[in-house]
Amino acid sequence: MNPTDYFDKVIGREGGYSNNPADRGGETMWGVTAATARAFGYAGPMAQMTRDTAIAIYRSRYWTQPRFDQVQAVDADIAEKLLDIGVNMGPATGVQFMQRALNVLNQQGKAFPDISTDGGIGPMTLAALKAFVDQRGNDGRRVLLGMIAALQSVRYVEIAEKNPSQETFEYGWQLNRALGVAA
Incomplete structure (x- = not known):
């Protein structure tokens, strides 16, 4: 796309x-x-x-x-999800969600090395994403995308818990963002 x-x-x-x-x-x-x-x-x-x-x-x-164009070369749905999170929470946040997920999906470093959760798309993050997708295929893509969406969903809950005035937006965030964008 x-x-x-x-x-x-x-x-x-x-x-x-x-x-x-x-x-x-x-x-x-x-x-x-x-x-x-x-x-x-x-x-x-x-x-x-x-x-x-x-x-x-x-x-x-x-x-x-934030180099989401480079993520798109590996997986378009994940790139789209990172874009949407980036617009709503800042570009580094979605990348950190992906980095955290990749780090717990790497079989304790056996599949690919742990990566920094610095929120930046660099060579190590791209290599980890590519290795994961190559090893796990379409099921892996769905799992990773679901984990990113889950972390996004939890972040929205935390925002509203911390600042109840944000409850006004919670349902829409969950429906249109966490669950609605390529999840």
């Missing part, structure tokens, strides 16, 4: 302009926070940010910079 198709799916889930006082991300347009838009160089009103600008931000900040 073309990355723009993934971005369109994220935008479809995120919707247009939002400025919900309970949303920790603050003011957003197409799922892009004002802080992220400003860091990217967008200076206009958030409600007027174009979809094309949002896609450019997604491509740079949430696809190319």
Whole structure:
């Protein structure tokens, strides 16, 4: 799948302009926070940010910079999941979920070495992902994707437990994010 198709799916889930006082991300347009838009160089009103600008931000900040394009070369569904988590929780978070899962799926280092859970896609993480997928095939892909989704789900629960105002978003997070994106 073309990355723009993934971005369109994220935008479809995120919707247009939002400025919900309970949303920790603050003011957003197409799922892009004002802080992220400003860091990217967008200076206009958030409600007027174009979809094309949002896609450019997604491509740079949430696809190319975290190297999800390289993950896509190994497994497209996992790359899509990492993109979605990245937009909602920051790019490193989904990568850490994947790294943690790979570390407990490596047969105590017999299948491939443990990797750092640093949240970055580097040569060791890519090698571990490729080794796992090569060894376990489609069943392994489903297991890994399920584990990433489970960790994402738990993170959402922890957010709402820590800050009850976030319970407003919990059902939607679980339905549309943890369970709804390639899970």
